[in-house]
Amino acid sequence: MDAVKCLQRVLLTGGKDGIGNIVAIDTLATIASVKCEEVLKDSKCVSVRSVDALDNKLLIGTLGS
Numbered sequence: 001m002d003a004v005k006c007l008q009r010v011l012l013t014g015g016k017d018g019i020g021n022i023v024a025i026d027t028l029a030t031i032a033s034v035k036c037e038e039v040l041k042d043s044k045c046v047s048v049r050s051v052d053a054l055d056n057k058l059l060i061g062t063l064g065s
Contacts, residue, residue, distance in 0.1 A: 003051045003061075012058065014048025020060045036062055 005012040010031065014020040018036040023029065036046035045064035052059045 003048050005051050005053070007053060012051040012053060014051045014060060016047045018046035018048060018062070020048055020051055020058060022058065032058075034058065034060065036060060040064070 001013050001015045003012075003014040006025075009025055011023040011025055012020070013023060020034040020036065022031040022033075024031055036043070036048065040046055040062065043062060043064040045062065047063040048060055049063050050059075050061035
């Protein structure tokens with residue numbers, strides 16, 4: 001895990017595997033996952049460097065973006 005952001009009820013996480021996760025703080029259950037390689041087909045490197053949220057949307061910064 002290379003990127004972590006704590007919000008009110010969830011954790012946003014991401015790592016070198018190129019997957020961004022939304023995790024419930026109370027149960028640590030994964031609510032949703034995004035595989036960056038499926039979304040960013042032309043990216044040279046999908047390694048997640050940062051995660052954040054804006055207007056209920058997951059923002060993921062990758063090494064190749």
